[in-house]
Amino acid sequence: MNEKLDRRNFIGTLSIAGTGLAIGIPQVTFGRITDAKPALLGGPKAHPTNFPAWPIVKKPDENALLEALRSKKWGRLNGKAVANFEDAYKNMSGAKHCLGVSSGTSALYTAMGALDIGPGDEVIIPVYTFVATYNVVVLNYGLPRFVDTDIESFQIDANQIEKAITPQTKVIMPVHIGGSPADLDTILGLGNKHNIPIVEDACQAPMAEWQGKKVGTLGLTGAISFQSSKNLTSGEGGALLTNDEKFAESCYNFHNQGRHTSDPNDLYAPTRGTNLRLTEFQGSLLLAQMERFPQQVNHRWENAAYLTSLLKEIPGIHPAKLYEGVTKSAYHLYMFRYDKREFQDMDRNKFLKALVAEGIPCSGGYGTLNKEKYVTDLAKNKHYLKVYGEKAMNDWMEQNHCPQNDQLCEEAVWFSQTMLLGTRQDMEQIAQAIHKIRKYSGDLKKA
Numbered sequence: 312m313n314e315k316l317d318r319r320n321f322i323g324t325l326s327i328a329g330t331g332l333a334i335g336i337p338q339v340t341f342g343r344i345t346d347a348k349p350a351l352l353g354g355p356k357a358h359p360t361n362f363p364a365w366p367i368v369k370k371p372d373e374n375a376l377l378e379a380l381r382s383k384k385w386g387r388l389n390g391k392a393v394a395n396f397e398d399a400y401k402n403m404s405g406a407k408h409c410l411g412v413s414s415g416t417s418a419l420y421t422a423m424g425a426l427d428i429g430p431g432d433e434v435i436i437p438v439y440t441f442v443a444t445y446n447v448v449v450l451n452y453g454l455p456r457f458v459d460t461d462i463e464s465f466q467i468d469a470n471q472i473e474k475a476i477t478p479q480t481k482v483i484m485p486v487h488i489g490g491s492p493a494d495l496d497t498i499l500g501l502g503n504k505h506n507i508p509i510v511e512d513a514c515q516a517p518m519a520e521w522q523g524k525k526v527g528t529l530g531l532t533g534a535i536s537f538q539s540s541k542n543l544t545s546g547e548g549g550a551l552l553t554n555d556e557k558f559a560e561s562c563y564n565f566h567n568q569g570r571h572t573s574d575p576n577d578l579y580a581p582t583r584g585t586n587l588r589l590t591e592f593q594g595s596l597l598l599a600q601m602e603r604f605p606q607q608v609n610h611r612w613e614n615a616a617y618l619t620s621l622l623k624e625i626p627g628i629h630p631a632k633l634y635e636g637v638t639k640s641a642y643h644l645y646m647f648r649y650d651k652r653e654f655q656d657m658d659r660n661k662f663l664k665a666l667v668a669e670g671i672p673c674s675g676g677y678g679t680l681n682k683e684k685y686v687t688d689l690a691k692n693k694h695y696l697k698v699y700g701e702k703a704m705n706d707w708m709e710q711n712h713c714p715q716n717d718q719l720c721e722e723a724v725w726f727s728q729t730m731l732l733g734t735r736q737d738m739e740q741i742a743q744a745i746h747k748i749r750k751y752s753g754d755l756k757k758a
């Protein structure tokens with residue numbers, strides 16, 4: 312499909328419809344929508360149907376689960392499904408090693424454990440992320456250093472990472488937020504320059520690519536999540552990818568009580584471990600779903616590109632920018648900024664409400680993580696005071712400012728990955744809804 316041509320047709324249709332000269336089915340549809348009032352003001356919904364539901368369940372999934380059940384081998388130490396899944400994921404991602412674990416958080420936690428992150432160590436993380444990125448650092452009594460957000464891309468502002476590096480920095484942990492790659496050239500360059508390992512939080516980004524390579528395989532390691540909302544899911548679950556054999560071994564041992572399967576008495580480094588094993592049920596379900604996963608990845612990618620071509624024509628709507636190195640986004644989220652100045656100063660909450668009324672589910676996304684009480688209370692945590700001292704924790708609080716992120720958190724709008732599994736018409740209706748809302752923003756503001 313030629314997206315440019317398509318977009319012109321769509322915009323053209325809109326303006327023809329606006330003159331009242333529209334003929335033919337699509338024009339009439341567009342005409343009705345553009346002339347219609349927003350649903351919140353009593354007009355018809357721009358998107359009257361449902362977006363695809365999530366998760367999707369097909370016969371092969373049922374068969375795979377039943378097979379695992381009947382095998383009576385339910386744990387990875389007994390069965391083969393987890394190992395088969397790891398092999399399949401290795402092939403799909405190009406990683407030399409893949410380790411299934413119990414969640415995305417477990418994957419990151421295993422990486423921290425294998426690197427022996429502990430009290431006194433600092434880990435650099437973006438502030439615009441899910442709290443798990445932060446939690447795995449704090450669970451090890453490491454000090455998380457927040458880096459502000461590039462509001463154009465929603466990703467970590469890679470140009471601000473270097474000033475957060477100290478002699479204590481043991482890991483740089485970028486997040487590919489929304490499933491779109493962070494600026495990996497800059498980040499990998501810093502890792503090399505300062506000899507600091509890069510742990511990619513690719514929990515939202517399975518199959519996303521940077522210059523043709525799957526994210527999660529470019530740093531020392533990358534974590535993927537299979538939690539319910541994620542693009543590939545087994546309810547809970549996760550995986551670690553790496554090309555480093557020694558590291559892969561350390562991760563296996565950490566997630567398996569510090570022990571290697573071949574000989575339970577054979578203890579390897581690291582000196583700590585726990586049980587974070589994935590079950591055979593999860594492994595078999597993931598394996599079955601992987602048959603259709605690459606096709607879904609392309610479906611989201613194509614719909615997202617189409618949606619971007621439509622939305623960027625609307626004043627005040629700024630879809631998240633992809634960096635030049637991005638050859639594929641997983642689009643776990645479709646994110647854009649809403650500039651209320653182009654909508655007669657109607658606040659974002661009203662915009663979100665109006666969109667929901669049009670039949671388009673959406674949210675304002677993350678809050679300001681660095682300002683949450685859960686996070687700021689760390690400065691008073693008795694263990695942190697013991698390890699780092701009061702002055703260091705006060706300094707930590709004082710450095711804890713991310714003004715770009717503050718602004719982004721006020722402007723962000725998210726659509727979920729499942730919406731991108733819809734049709735091109737679904738994408739057009741999203742754009743129509745926003746056009747309509749913008750046209751009537753003065754009335755909506757008062758309503």
Ligand SMILES: *Cc1c(COP(=O)(O)O)cnc(C)c1O
Pocket residue numbers: 414415416417440441443444486512514515536537538547548549
């Ligand atoms: C989902 C997610 C995680 C954690 O994954 P779980 O499987 O829920 O533990 C970590 N980081 C990011 C950015 C995530 O979106």
